[in-house]
Amino acid sequence: MKQNCIRILVVDDHAMIRKGLTATIEPESDMEVVGSASTGKEAVEVFRATKPDVTIMDLTLTPEMSGTEAIRAIRRESSKARIIVLTAAKGDEDIHRALKAGAATYLLKDSLGDDLIPIIREVHAGGGTIPPYVARKVVDRLTQPYLTEREVEVMQLVARGLRNKEIAASLGVSELTCHGHMRSILAKLKVQDRTEAVTVAVRRGIIHLE
């Protein structure tokens, strides 16, 4: 066992990514992978059992607990938990939610080069550079109108194919109120109709397909 090293937990639903991360990290003399998990629930359990210094977390895990929810749960366990998001999800809302949940930084799987190892060291030391693409999306999220929690709920129901009447019943509001939400959503997302709204909401990470 390595001495005084950065203890790392790897969370991803893809076995190949878990293997690849472990193989990338293990050669480093100051790092050790102490656990891995394929679901959010498992991540929280393994975190509790191994108390890693740094957790590398995918966002698209099983529906019962997303990566963002797992980040929140882990940060509740330990406010010192250092978490690096490593995901293919590029939406500004995904990024916003993960950073708000307490992630130290956010990396995209496809653009990751040799920088993972230095970033692990940096995050362990308390830092966390945000890559330019991610920073741009953070600014987008700050400068664009974003949906309220209620509007996100409405969008989830819209995406299931519910009409305004059904959405109103489901949320316990009047049809008129629901119509108002819908109008606000279309304006905020800058789209013409419900289909387009769902497409944009999925692309931005506001709602997710399973």
Add this chain to the structure above:
Amino acid sequence: VGNDRDLAGTLRVLAVNQNRIFREGLRIFIEAQPNVMAAGFVEDADAAVLLFAELRPDLTLVDLNLPSGSGIDAIRRIRGIDPDAWIIGLVTYEWDDRCREAIAAGALSVLSKDLIAEKLMPLIRTGPQVRQPASEGVESKSRWRSFVKAFLPHGSLRA
């Protein structure tokens, strides 16, 4: 097509995927399997076609999520070099219009990336002589199109 890819010998695999961590994981996985070896692992379609021509691997794994559809293009070009080339397309998730395109371009089957550990070796053991249905794990995830058409009538969503 006879079984000229001697499965008792070593099956050489070429893989193209943009994600280096994925490539590394896949390489380790493949090297750990009996009678299978990683012949070459590259990150873009052009390199894959060049390396295919040079190495003539027994099996080529092509990521269908390569930028601007170049995965489909790579399949077509590889089949142009060898009309019998055994190619399996790899997909991430919903974007599976590409599954059909990959099969049309000459891939024998398509496999979801999160099922590689369970399904790749059985596919390899089946061999290239049978056109494999498209494909393990893809159907359950092929919701994008139906979602656009019908707003996922029975599916569920999460925020």
